[in-house]
Amino acid sequence: MSDKNTIKDQKSLSQQKNINSRRKFLSQAAATTAVVATGGAAANNLPPNVPEWQRHLGKPVNSNPYGQPSKYESSVRRLRVPWLTPDSIASISFTPLAEIKGMISPNGLAFExxxxxxxxxxxxxxxxxxxxxxxxxxxxxxxxxxxxxxxxxxxxxxxxxxxxxxxxxxxxxxxxxxxxxxxxxxxxxxxxxxxxxxxxxxxxxxxxxxxxxxxxxxxxxxxxxxxxxxxxxxxxxxxxxxxxxxxxxxxxxxxxxxxxxxxxxxxxxxxxxxxxYQREETSKYTDLLNPRDPKRKDLIGKAYLFSWIMEAKAIITFPCPEKPLKEHGKYVINGLAWTGTGKIKHVDVSFDGGINWVQAELNGLVLDKCWTRFSIPFEWNGEEVLLQSRATGEDGYVQPTLKQLREARGVASIYHNNAIHTWKINKNGEVESVQV
Amino acid sequence: MYKFNQKLISAVILALSLTACSNDTSQTSTETTTKPKETSVSEKVANAILPSAQAATYEEITIKTGGFNLGKPASKEEIAGWHIEVSHGHNLPPGEGTAADGEEFFEEVCANCHGSFGEGVGRNPVLAGGEGTLTDKMKPERTVGSYWPYASTLLDYTHRAMPFPSAQSLTWDQTWSLSAYVLYLNDIIEDEDFVFNAQSYKEIHMPNENGFIRDERPDTHNTRCMKDCKDPASIKVKTALLGYGSGAEDVVEETKVAKGHELGQKIYDGTCRLCHGTGLAGAPKIEDTLTWEHRLKQGLSKVHKHAINGFSGQSGVMPPKGGNMELTDDEVKAAVDFMLKDIEQ
Incomplete structure (x- = not known):
């Protein structure tokens, strides 16, 4: 999956794209601000005016017998990363986690x-x-x-x-x-x-x-x-x-x-x-080891077979690169945590790249082997922040740092990366995916 | 070094610690009694809109198992048709083949994706080589020869899922000979006339047969440290290589707006190229102008119709919409038009 050459080939191109998309992001953000500030067509629907959609009848009931999301949600969709797989048939799409509004992934958005x-x-x-x-x-x-x-x-x-x-x-x-x-x-x-x-x-x-x-x-x-x-x-x-x-x-x-x-x-x-011993449990979905820990040298070149359980993982879904902070003030940080061993017991959040941690609240239902929502309030005044989340299962297992995972397995085992992830909130409110 | 606004962060953390601790007596009850109890805005926000969660369980199903007497007995013939797997040490299929037999056939049906020497074309799997690379920190190469523990898996997968566009089309003889050839490319079979079959299977030893151990996880032992967990000086920030778009966005936008040959090429690349780029499964290659001219004598609409509804001809089978039923008729037509764009009509 992570063919080095292709990744390398992509690098310069993507850096260019990165700059372009960054510009696009900024110009879009600017455009949004402009509409809110100066009005335009949208402003006719704002108080004290009566919105246009309130002044005439809507569509008949059941105009769309199998319901569809609002047209304003059309950007919410699964995406593929074309360079990841040899073709679009044996391939994968990704759930837009930043757009998930609870503990359930809608059927049209569940990764495939x-x-x-x-x-x-x-x-x-x-x-x-x-x-x-x-x-x-x-x-x-x-x-x-x-x-x-x-x-x-x-x-x-x-x-x-x-x-x-x-x-x-x-x-x-x-x-x-x-x-x-x-x-x-x-x-x-x-x-x-x-x-x-x-x-x-x-x-x-x-x-x-x-x-x-x-x-x-x-x-x-x-x-x-x-x-x-x-x-x-x-x-x-x-x-x-x-x-x-x-x-x-x-x-x-x-x-x-x-x-x-x-x-x-x-x-x-x-x-x-x-x-x-099928192909997908020998040649694939096995974890080739190259531990950095000198005490585990005997495992170099060996691979875990039948590594079935998905271990505890937590990820902050707001803010994130898709959902930057648009202004200073109070926010609630949201995220999802899960573990294949049972229920989530705790999720902790760090604002300083893992030096200090605060316990977040678990929201809604806490179910066995299930996404569990967590949140924590946050006030942002334009500082750079290194945001992390860390899940603990009811079995006492604590989600590892990337360093700990690399010590145990190296960097080329492909599967089962459940490391603590870091978002960096920049001074302009954009959020970047980083490692610390 | 990375700089933080320590004042801001510690203030937020203090307020939040109180909120969090008040809802959890098991973890940090000592802290709640030692810290001053004051209500911050953050805490109010949290308490107002975030009900704390309780672990929930499902009611157990109480219906007794067994005795539903559903379904019909599976006959031997029915089982035989679906019982396709090859397992290490048993279930070895009938038939036989040699690497010499497999070579030409491999070139014909496999090399388009896997390369003539199993080196892999594009991002398709590399089948041969990689010997001694499993201990490489950055670029271990997992091939049939360097990584796979059992040759049975090669027989199983080749028969089950290859060639990629036409699964379960190989005879067992073809499966044995192609597998022998892949093992030959890996120097595991050294004699190209070695007859590979159920009897000789046990003579084959895969180099990495003993390379696998049962899952030893949990193999990390993080602790739930809450304060001063690492040296701030140790924090170095590495930013993502591919940034926000990561190579996906532009593609989505293009798909949405693409029309004509641009759309046709997208569809061709995603669905048609696999066979029509390589001549796989008897498909006429895109550059075989003579073949296409001949087909076009029946009229473009007939070619469109065959592409949409499928067609069984002398040289091969065109599955409806190239097997991708997600495509609309117009998309299939666009792909056909793209493929024929340089041909006199």
Whole structure:
């Protein structure tokens, strides 16, 4: 994913782009200020005038039978970074975290990672086969699956490559790209244990090979323990059918584990005695180690296999590069935290690059393996600030610094970067992604 | 060194510590009793609009498991059609092949993306080389030869997902011979006439078979330090290489406004080039003017129609919209027009 040459090639170009976009940002900011200050067409709708939209009838009810966001929200969308992947088919889009208004990612904004493109699947012709070390191999239709007891659970999904570009140094300059390979939805589906009881797993059946119906036939090995714990076979997302990007009509969900194990377009579960060592759990999604810690030299060149859990991570979503501070005064800093081991216990915020920390408040629901909102009030008077957030899980695990991660694993392991991130608020209110 | 307005920050922190501590008795209860209790504006703001969170749990589902008797039994034939994986040590497929058999076929169907020597074209995966680089701090090269622990994975993935535009189209013989060739490129198979099959599989030893250990995380041990956690002099600020746009924004804007050949090229690059740039799966290459002229004799609208609805011809299969059903008809037409722009019509 982080091909050095390409990154290098991009450098001079991007520096140029950076300057351009910075100028654009400033001119846009100036334009906004000008409208507010001097009026123009928009001012006709401000007090004491009666707004234009209040003086005539609106559109008929149900003009848009499947609702759409306001046209003023059209800039809120997933984005791709074209240089990251060889093509646009085996690729990834990023959730616009700066625009998320709560603990749920809307279906149209949830990040998407496909390895063989997005399949279009007719649910009438979709089947889930369960076979292997079972008493009774079966084939289920979507109707069959929906007759099992089902539950709704709000869980995050995070690609283990989230923040992967940041191992060697700060690379991408916006929240959507540093942290956007995550989403959090209410997932409705059948606990996998019900389906496994139906087929009768033989005692030697300790692993599952789970496989998707996409062109990559995406496949992973999942241990029986996880399958019987909280794994779901999901058909619903935020109150409606799964979106195609999330595996319509059926996906696996392994809460708290790296997103790749939550196989989308789930078509087959095979019970096996051993892991199947699929491509995405050997050549990819393994953590090649080169610890900087001299006491861990024996691990140099080794790689973690089956590193499933997404460890605790917190990120400030306001302010951030996409959401600068436009004027001095009081603000509430907002952010999201999650951990694959359970619930978030604390989030702390630092204003000085990690020297001193203050406990933030957790807002709303604190749920297992779920985005948890946090906030802290802040008064800004034009100073430079190095803003960080640090999550602690109920298991006592504290989100590491980048230095600690590099000591444990080096800088070339690609996956599972959950380091504390730093935003630098500049004197003009712009926010930059930095490392300290 | 990085300078802060210490006065501002400490003032904010004091106010906020009180707010935070008053809602959490487990962590810092001693601090709340020692610090003066005063209500700052920040604290008022926080208390007014930010209700403190409580950990929540789901009600357990109480329905007993088992005995739903849903679905139909899977027959042996049905299972055989879907049971595609190859696992290390078992499930090895029938058929066989040699590196010599695989070489020509590799050149034909794989080299477009992976390069003739497995060196990788563009950002496509490098298949060969990288020997001894896994201990490199900055640029370890993870290839089939340098990194993959088992040859079964190569057989499995090649058959399961390759060639990229036409998955599960290879026979097992082709899979064995292509895999043998990739192992040959990595000097793991040294004799190009070595017959690679289920019997000889155990003779193959991948160099990095013992390179993997089970996940040892948590491997970091940060503590919840709250005050004077590091030396301010140690803070050096490094700014992001790619800045705000990070190479994405401009692309989005272009997609939105692109028209005509500009739009056509976008679509071509994203969807069509994979086959029509390389001749993969029997696709006529973009520069094969004669082939296109021949096709155009049927009229442009017919070519458009075939591109939109798909077409099975003698040389190969054109999937509807090149397999990208997200494209509108007009986008497909624009891509076709772009591809034919230099051809006399």
């Amino acid at each position: 990672r496909d390895h063989g493109g997005l399949p279009t699947i007719d649910p009438e012709q979709h089947r889930l086969m369960i076979h292997g070390l079972v008493e009774k191999p079966i084939i289920l239709t979507m109707d069959d699956i929906k007759r099992f007891p089902n539950v709704s659970r709000i869980h995050f999904i995070e690609c283990p490559a989230n923040s992967a570009m940041e191992w060697k140094g700060p690379q991408v300059g916006r929240l959507q790209f540093t942290h956007g390979m995550t989403n959090c939805c209410e997932w409705t589906g059948v606990p996998l244990k019900y389906i496994l009881e139906e087929v009768g797993v033989k005692p030697e059946g300790k692993w599952l090979l789970v496989e998707g119906a996409d062109s990559a036939s995406m496949s992973r090995s999942v241990p029986m323990e996880k399958a019987l714990d909280d794994t779901l076979v999901v058909f619903g997302q935020n109150g409606e059918a799964l979106r195609p990007e999330q595996g319509y009509p059926l996906r696996l969900l392994t809460p708290g584990w790296e997103g790749n194990t939550s196989i989308k377009w789930l078509r087959r579960i095979e019970i096996t005695a051993e892991p199947s």
